[in-house]
Amino acid sequence: MAVITEQTENLNDYVFVNNNNDAKTKEAIKSGISEVGEYFANKNIFITGGTGFLGTVLIESLLSSHPNIGCIYVLVRGKKRFDPNERIDRLLQKPLFANHSKKTLAKVVPVVGELSEPNFGFKEGLLNELLQKVNIIFHSAATIKFSSPLRTAIKTNLTGTWRTIEFAKKLKNLSSYIFVSTAFCNSNNRGLIMETVYKSKYDPHDMMKMAEDDMAWEDFDEIKCKEMIGNHPNTYTFTKNLAENLMMSDMAGFPAAIVRPSIVYGTWEHPCKGWVGAANSGHLGYLAGFIKGIFRTMCGVARSQIDIIPVDYVINSTLVMAWYAGTRKLDKPEVIHSTSGEVNPLSLGEFCDIMNESVKRHPADTYVWKPQGKLRNGWRYNLFFYIFHMLPAMLFHIPEKLFNIGMPQHTALEYMRVFNKGAKAFDYFLDKDFRYSLKNALKIMSVLNEVDKDRYTWDASLCNWTEFIDRCLIGVRRFYFKESAETTQWHKNYWAVFNILHYGGLGAMLLVFLWISGLVFGSTLGYGLAIALWSFLMWL
Structure with a gap:
């Protein structure tokens, strides 16, 4: 049973229906058969976005679904100096796939192509082979940058979706087509957002034609x-909404579904706890900087909700929807949310408190300063960011380069610039209290037998957010920073030392202020100004 807040549409809308009375379901429960898993037996899959965070977990879950699953064709862009087979080999070498045999991993096959090109730019032989063999499509590729130029976003998020739809309609045996959208695609609306496609302002086909017209983009400014x-x-949200409208108009009558996840974090349980990938997708990048003491503030209001969802829950919902759409006659694509706010709400203030407590229990091996996050907004956030984020990052830049310390791949200063840009784009979603209906999602979840409810649930009421953030922080340590997953006494002692340094540093700052102000303004006025400045910075 899902736990419901008072803000839901109607309590009865969220009660699971007992659908375990039919003979087929009873037999499945008795024999321990997964109907969802059986659906993928001997079926060949085509995936876009397979090398990304979501795609990686999707591939692993598909391999785990049934021992007789067919080939999993992964669309890979052709890049110079990057062999597609090597990219897939590196993907499959991740710890996520450690329990799969070479024979099983060999089912993952890269196919080189461009998402926005007709037939993905495939050669005739490859195209014909795929049209004959592919049964299920998972389309998750997208440009997720909020700041992407409109033309780029249209070509990737809209035209790319159109190419997969064209491809789906040509398949000899299409079983189901799943489009991974986003809960934010309707963020231009207020109130409870329903599991339906909201009409776009423009026709998707007209927008695709515009994207191909060079003249239309002359003098096209912000x-x-x-x-x-x-x-x-x-x-991003604009083109995702267009893509959903395209789905509704062009996939009517086909076995298709749209899945809308909210803010995707690491895994809750499958295939392991706390998998976070490269920890650079969406909001996960904040956690990576947070546990190293680099990111020390968040922009937002404490009472606002932050709607997070484990990545394995998102993937569970996509697999279930493939089964659901493929085993029923649908007049139009089904739409579900993969979100948490209506069944397990989490405020931004609670989220920040949980992070601060979690990092105390599971500190990293090293950090540049004591990790501690605090919510701020407006000028207070901006001033804190430049004084306590950008300035230390600039001072830390030279030793970081010389001694190769700090964050992987980029310096703290580079991370700060990216973080500030991303945070400003993300602020919009953290102070509007968006609510997402789960009526259809829970209705569909209720038709699962007990075996599949246990394995393929995406009911976020089952998540303990404190435990979940613990798992994600340990996952960042383990999978991103390549540190031990075990928290030892040494970690606790190291935290205690930095705790002393933190408060000692604040005391030293006060003494420096008193000394400088005393020299410049005299003892009486100077000491008063120093204490006032120090108190302001402590409040900040």
Whole structure:
């Protein structure tokens, strides 16, 4: 049973229906058969976005679904100096796939192509082979940058979706088609967002034609872009909404579904606890900087909800929807949310408190300063960011380069610039209290037998957020920073030392202020100014 807040549409809408009375379901429970898993037996899969965070977990879950699953064709862009087979080999070498045999991993086959090109740019032989063999499509590829130019976002998020739809309609034996959208695609609306496709301002086909017309983009500046996307906060949500409208018009009558996840974090349980990938997807990047003491503030209001969802729950919902759409006659694509706010709400203030307590229990091997996050907004956030984020990052830049310390791949200063840009784009979603209906999602979840409810649930009421953040922080340590997953007494002692340094540093700051102000303004006025400045910075 899902736990419901008072803000839901109607309590009865969220009660699971007992559908375990039919003979087929009873037999499945008795024999321990997974109907969802059986659905994938001997079926060949085509995936876009397979090398990304979501795609990686999707591939692993598909391999785990049934021993007789067919080939999993992964669309890979052709890049110079990057062999597609090597990219897939590196993907399959991740700890996520450690329990799979070479024979099983050999089922993952890269196919080189471009998402926005007709037939993905495949050669005729490859195209014909795929049209004959592929049964199920998972389309999750997208440009997730909120700041992407509109033309780029249209070509990837809209035209790319159109190419997969064209491909799906040509398949000899299409079983199901799943489009991974986003809960934010309707963020231009307020109130409870339903599991339905909201009409777009423009026709998707007209927008795709516009993207191919060079003349249409002459003198197309930011002002014109904002006029076109209207109440949408960015080009990402705008084009995702267009892609959903395209799905509704062009996939009517086909076995298709749309899955809308919210803010995707690490795994809750499958295939392991706390898998976070490269920890650079969406909000996970904040956790990586947070546990190293680099990111020490978040922009937002404490009472606002942050709707997070484990990545394995998102993947569970996509697999179930493939089974659901493929075993029923649908007049139009089914739409579900993979979100948490209506069944297990988490405020931004609670989220920040949980992070601070979690990092005390599971500190990293090293950090540049004591990890501690605090919510701020407006000028207070901006001032803190530049004084306590950017300035230390600039001072730390030279030793970081010389001694190769700090964050992987980029310096703290580079991370700060990316973080600030991403945070400003993300602020919109953290102070609007978006609510997402789960009526259809829970209705579909209720038709699962007990075996599949246990394995393929995405009911976020089952998540303990404190435990979940613990798992994600340990996962960042283990999978991103390549540190031990075990928290030892040494970690606790190291934390205690930095705790002393933290408060000692604040005391030293006060003494420096008193000394400088005393020299400049004299003892009486100077000491008063020093204490006032120090108190202001402590409040900040």
